[in-house]
Amino acid sequence: MSDSPAPLADPHLVFDPVTGDGPRDVVILGSTGSIGTQAIDLVLRNPDRFRVTGLSANGGRVGLLAEQAYRLRVRTVAVAREDAVPALREALSAQYGAGEPLPEILAGPDAAAQLAASDCHTVLNGITGSIGLAPTLAALEAGRTLALANKESLIVGGPLVKALAKPGQIIPVDSEHAALFQALAAGTRADVRKLVVTASGGPFRGRTKEELTHVTVEDALAHPTWAMGPVITVNSATLVNKGLEVIEAHLLYDIPFDRIEVVVHPQSYVHSMIEFIDGSTLAQATPPDMRGPIAIGLGWPDRVPDAAPAFDWSTASTWEFFPLDNDAFPSVELARHVGRLGGTAPAVFNAANEECVDAFLRGALPFNGIMETVTQVVEEHGTPRTGTALTVADVLEAETWARARARELTAQTATAEARA
Known part of the structure; x- marks a missing residue:
């Protein structure tokens, strides 16, 4: 890395949202998941700042x-599963009083995207996985401010998302990228040497590749600092989530991959750092709690008082930092590779990983088999067929191929293990 890097271009996707009087109207996508439930907690504690107009979920937790x-008195509820509508209607009727009108119900695979384009100020996309791409594009096209927790939609559809997003329209909700934004506000972009993205190291920090051979699903889901859904927790165990965040940082801030570093920080207090050309480093730190980044996403440019706990500086603590073990956790370097390839390569990487994580959670693939299979799928995909001319159809076709190929390889692994 050069000692005096060229000045960075102003990021295409960093903030300048328009504020208004009264509560800010918000739509929450993925409301029954980890991000969604924490966002609702924040809203309920700040009714003068936020008003939720719509909620979406997959449909598995209609109660x-x-x-x-009911608690938020929303106008619209959306579910991806059409077969969940009768149960949802019954659950709503049980919550609302007799004669009280029920919210509008949207259903089907396009319901979240339809809700994302509805009349509101901010859309919080807390959906997990690349199915969040369509709602992301819908919110941007409708001119909504997008609080983006669904990193996969930016990663698999990078050029599509950047083509639609106006300056200030996307506010990243990942703790790492919310941290980078806050640290970036302290200096000029020409003074930035590199971004430093922190990783907790997950439950397997310090283990060698060989020691990861026989870890169980229960082991992988036992994250030491964060409480998250199973897919994100496994991605933290493989450090795939950190690879995705490197690609996300590149896309959000237009910073070359060789100027984005990953460092392991087990305490998860420092969420990311900016190193400046004079040798100083600015770190953004809070106790591990996603309500802080969610508050940045929903409330910026204003800060929400007491959104999350603060440090007790009267209590002694130790903060540690370690280099990343790329042999045991090859996911970050693979993510850099697909990020540089661009086109459909990130979509292939993400889709193959989603299939392999599902197989691991079902007991159909060993832990190390996740990245081994993803790597093979990426290699077979080769050079992307499209670059800056990426289309939604290209992304969907690449994802379909990657999922099918990952399932084939997973089945071959299971057959080989059964014969061994």
Whole structure:
């Protein structure tokens, strides 16, 4: 890395949202998941700042969704599963009083995208996985401010998202990228040497590749600092999530991959850092709690008082930093590779990983088999067929191929193990 890097271009996707009087109207996508439930907690504690107008979920937890809708008095509820509508309607009827009108119900695979384009100020996309791409594009096209927790939609559809996003329209909700934004605000872009993205190291920090051979699903889901859904937790165990965040940082801030570093920080207090050309480093730190980044996403440019716990500086603590073990955790370097390739390569990487994580959670693939299979799928995909001319159809076709190929390789692994 050069000692005096060229000045960075102003990021295409960093903030300048328009503020208004009264509560800010918000739509929450993925409301029954980890991000969604924490966002609702924040909203309920700040009714003068936020008003939720719509909620979306997959449809597997209609009781919780109905309870959320009633407590927030939303206009619209959306579910991806059309077969969940009868149960949802029944659950809503049980929450609302006799004669009280129920919220509008949207259903089907396009319901979240339809809700994302509805009349509101901010859309919080807390959906997990690349199925969040369509709602991301819909929110941007409709001119909504997008609080983006669904990193996969930016990663698999990078050029598509950047082509639609106006300056200030996307606010990243990942703790790492919310941290980078806050640290970037302290200096000029020409003074930035590199971004430093922190990783907790997950439950297997310090283990060698050989020691990871026989870890169980229960082991992988036992994250030491964060409480997250199973897919994100496994991605933290493989450090795939950190690879995705490197690609996300590149896309959000237009910074070359060789100027984005990953460092392991087990305490998860420092969420990311900016190193400046004079040798100083600025770190953004809070106790591990996603309500802080969510508050940045929903409330910026204003800060929400007491959104999350602060440090108790009267209590002694130790903060540690370690280099990343790329042999045991090859996912970050593979992510850099697909990020540089661009086109459909990130979509292939992400889709193959989603299939392999699902197989691991079902007991159909060993832990090390996740990255071994993803690597093979990426290699077979080769050079992307499209670059800057990427289309939604290209992304969907690449994802379909990657999922099918990952399933084939997973089945071959299971057969080989059964014969061994």
